[in-house]
Amino acid sequence: MLEPIIPLAVSAYTATSALGHGLEAHRRALEQARTGLRPNDFSLDPLQCWVGRVDDIEQAPLPTPFAAWECRNNRLAWLGLNQDGFLDAVRAARARYGATRVALLMGTSTASIGATEEAYRRLDPDGGFPDDMLRLAIHAPHSLAGFLAEALALEGPCLTVSTACSSSAKVFASAERLIRLGVVDAAVVGGVDTLCESTLFGFNALELVSREPCRPFDRARSGISIGEAAGFALLERVEAAPGAPRLLGYGEASDAHHMSTPHPEGLGAELALRDALARAGLEPSQVDYINLHGTASLKNDEVEAALIGRLFPPTTRASSTKGFTGHTLGAAGIVEGVVALLAIEHGLVPGNLGGGDPDPACGPHFAWRNESRPVGVALSNSFGFGGNNACLAFARAERIA
Amino acid sequence: MSALAVYVEGIGLWSPQLPDFAALRATLAGEAVAPPPARPPAALLPAGERRRAPESVLLAVEVAGQAVTMSGRDAATLPCVFASSHGDQPIMDYMCATLASAPSELSPTRFHNSVHNAPAGYWTIATGCHAPSNAVCAQRASVGAGLLEAASLALADGQPVLLVCSDTAGSGPLTEVTASTAPFGCALVLSPQPGASTLGRLVLHLCPGSIVDAPVVPGVPADWIASSPAAVALPLLALLAQGEGRCRLMAAGSLGMDVHLEERA
Numbered sequence: 265m266l267e268p269i270i271p272l273a274v275s276a277y278t279a280t281s282a283l284g285h286g287l288e289a290h291r292r293a294l295e296q297a298r299t300g301l302r303p304n305d306f307s308l309d310p311l312q313c314w315v316g317r318v319d320d321i322e323q324a325p326l327p328t329p330f331a332a333w334e335c336r337n338n339r340l341a342w343l344g345l346n347q348d349g350f351l352d353a354v355r356a357a358r359a360r361y362g363a364t365r366v367a368l369l370m371g372t373s374t375a376s377i378g379a380t381e382e383a384y385r386r387l388d389p390d391g392g393f394p395d396d397m398l399r400l401a402i403h404a405p406h407s408l409a410g411f412l413a414e415a416l417a418l419e420g421p422c423l424t425v426s427t428a429c430s431s432s433a434k435v436f437a438s439a440e441r442l443i444r445l446g447v448v449d450a451a452v453v454g455g456v457d458t459l460c461e462s463t464l465f466g467f468n469a470l471e472l473v474s475r476e477p478c479r480p481f482d483r484a485r486s487g488i489s490i491g492e493a494a495g496f497a498l499l500e501r502v503e504a505a506p507g508a509p510r511l512l513g514y515g516e517a518s519d520a521h522h523m524s525t526p527h528p529e530g531l532g533a534e535l536a537l538r539d540a541l542a543r544a545g546l547e548p549s550q551v552d553y554i555n556l557h558g559t560a561s562l563k564n565d566e567v568e569a570a571l572i573g574r575l576f577p578p579t580t581r582a583s584s585t586k587g588f589t590g591h592t593l594g595a596a597g598i599v600e601g602v603v604a605l606l607a608i609e610h611g612l613v614p615g616n617l618g619g620g621d622p623d624p625a626c627g628p629h630f631a632w633r634n635e636s637r638p639v640g641v642a643l644s645n646s647f648g649f650g651g652n653n654a655c656l657a658f659a660r661a662e663r664i665a
Numbered sequence: 666m667s668a669l670a671v672y673v674e675g676i677g678l679w680s681p682q683l684p685d686f687a688a689l690r691a692t693l694a695g696e697a698v699a700p701p702p703a704r705p706p707a708a709l710l711p712a713g714e715r716r717r718a719p720e721s722v723l724l725a726v727e728v729a730g731q732a733v734t735m736s737g738r739d740a741a742t743l744p745c746v747f748a749s750s751h752g753d754q755p756i757m758d759y760m761c762a763t764l765a766s767a768p769s770e771l772s773p774t775r776f777h778n779s780v781h782n783a784p785a786g787y788w789t790i791a792t793g794c795h796a797p798s799n800a801v802c803a804q805r806a807s808v809g810a811g812l813l814e815a816a817s818l819a820l821a822d823g824q825p826v827l828l829v830c831s832d833t834a835g836s837g838p839l840t841e842v843t844a845s846t847a848p849f850g851c852a853l854v855l856s857p858q859p860g861a862s863t864l865g866r867l868v869l870h871l872c873p874g875s876i877v878d879a880p881v882v883p884g885v886p887a888d889w890i891a892s893s894p895a896a897v898a899l900p901l902l903a904l905l906a907q908g909e910g911r912c913r914l915m916a917a918g919s920l921g922m923d924v925h926l927e928e929r930a
Contacts, residue, residue: 290769307768308768309768309769364873364920373780373781375893377757377761380761380839381761381764383761383838384762384764384765384838385764385765387765387838391838392838392840393838393839398842399840400842400843400844401804402753402842403839403842404750404802404804404843405750405751405752405781405802406750406802406803406804407805409803410804410918413918413919415916419873419919419920420871420917420920421810421813421871421916421917421920422810422917422918423801423803423810423814423917424801424802424803425799425800425801426752426781426782426800426801426802427780427781427785427798427799428780428782434799437797438814438817441817441818441820441821442817442820444821445669445817445821447669447817447871462761462764462776463763463780465764465766465769465771465776466760466773466777466779467776467778469771469772469773469776470771470773470776470777471773508694512733516797516798516799517796517797518785518786518789518795518796518797518798519789519790520790520792520793520795521790522790523777523778523783523786523787523790524777531795532795535795561721562751592750601913626765648780648782649777649780649782649786650780650782650785650786650787650789650798651786651789651790652782652785652798652800653744
């Protein structure tokens with residue numbers, strides 16, 4: 265049986281998505297129940313669908329010293345880092361602990377594959393990459409973490425987790441282990457994924473993309489809307505930031521069922537949830553809010569709704585926020601972790617946008633509209649292809665009994 | 666930091682020259698080794714899956730199966746970490762080429778096989794493993810970073826962990842930027858405690874700074890090591906074949922890791 269972990273302080277956090285740049289933009293959009301989705305204007309041969317596109321990436325080149333890392337994904341990473349004083353918080357941690365004592369753990373599903381796609385569209389007559397795309401580091405999935413290590417001048421452990429849509433949830437688990445074992449004193453965790461042809465046409469080929477804005481847990485839901493986002497959090501021991509919200513626990517588990525369909529009874533998801541509760545030392549009844557994976561795919565939502573009904577009392581409120589941001593894939597774990605932290609900070613349970621006609625599989629737990637109530641403990645679910653499941657547990661510094 | 670120490674219980678290996686770990690031992694002893702067939706057998710996969718599975722999956726499942734068999738552990742209970750610098754390069758090449766010419770013809774199966782955690786997914790499905798599974802990378806430091814992730818998981822949760830480090834060969838125009846000329850895979854079962862199947866104790870120590878020199882292993886051709894980002898594991902595998910010694914891996918872009926193998930007590 266798992267022992268509860270010693271909670272960590274989430275001493276700084278931020279998110280940038282289709283809802284805007286930084287925490288305040290996210291809080292306002294959630295409060296106003298305003299979606300960030302728009303008709304797809306991204307791909308060269310636009311698919312009829314809606315996307316969660318981040319504004320201003322095209323006008324925000326990387327600073328000259330980082331020019332070798334230029335690509336849409338690293339631009340979004342840099343844009344995200346510059347919100348909410350996050351860059352300064354990392355610099356302070358680096359000064360306090362030393363550059364080798366701060367880990368950098370990033371989740372992404374496709375990193376800068378968009379740059380590789382572009383190179384293939386512009387191959388030289390001899391069949392090779394054009395000269396301006398012969399930047400080796402951006403054509404590997406570690407591109408994001410490699411860029412951030414340089415941009416943040418961090419020299420400790422640096423790892424990319426790429427487990428599809430659970431990627432940037434799992435980095436919290438890796439960080440906790442490294443801190444507990446004394447390998448590092450702090451960790452920058454997070455993730456970035458950007459719109460690209462691979463995921464738009466790939467999910468379309470799997471017939472998982474909706475033609476309309478996604479409707480998580482709605483009776484007539486018809487698939488996902490793909491989004492892009494960047495999010496980051498700084499984890500330290502609680503003594504370093506006693507007033508900050510806490511990472512209470514995490515859970516990870518595998519479905520062992522199918523590459524692109526969830527286990528019909530949500531076995532891996534349930535194991536991850538129970539694992540997170542055990543590490544957090546929580547009973548289900550102590551959970552105030554769960555930010556669901558809720559992609560608006562037929563199967564995920566059916567399985568997840570049943571899981572919540574089975575494990576939690578109706579006092580635990582639940583919603584998906586993918587109707588706001590779209591499914592940000594490898595960034596979903598951190599973005600929705602940040603939504604859980606905003607719920608704690610502002611006492612705001614965000615309504616499940618897009619669920620106007622609730623699926624009867626959904627129990628009384630579902631918050632279909634915004635609810636204003638104290639949130640002491642919040643979970644975030646993230647499930648990915650390959651049956652890869654993760655769940656994070658956060659809490660207010662002084663948890664409400 | 667205090668050093669991390671884990672016990673090796675099983676070793677898997679596959680490259681165009683070496684069908685398993687015993688073949689590396691033989692090579693180091695100066696014996697001739699017959700090269701394996703072009704496709705890793707990956708006998709653990711059901712026959713249908715084995716026919717359809719992409720190269721990255723065959724390679725990872727082959728070495729994972731070897732290591733777990735040697736350890737005597739039950740694969741279904743082992744948390745696993747799959748490290749690969751570039752994932753499945755033939756699929757990446759196919760995806761980028763198709764997206765450049767006829768995006769709406771993209772194969773749904775190849776798309777879901779393109780995720781970096783495809784080997785972890787197929788492995789957990791084939792073995793009925795519900796334990797945590799991970800898929801990681803760190804550019805040219807994926808082996809060392811994967812070893813750090815796997816060792817910290819084993820020690821933090823007090824249970825044995827499967828580590829797989831593998832990369833396919835490059836394919837198409839992508840090869841120019843990945844510098845992977847051959848496939849290479851290896852796997853270790855790492856336990857936090859010594860046991861009946863312990864082969865040796867690995868002590869890991871992080872040391873700031875980059876490695877300047879290319880790794881050299883007497884008896885192993887340098888071009889084997891240079892052929893794949895996963896083949897930087899060869900110095901570590903050679904230590905395991907010899908029973909004791911030290912080597913250095915990269916754990917991150919600017920972080921080295923001293924690896925000390927102590928002989929089995």
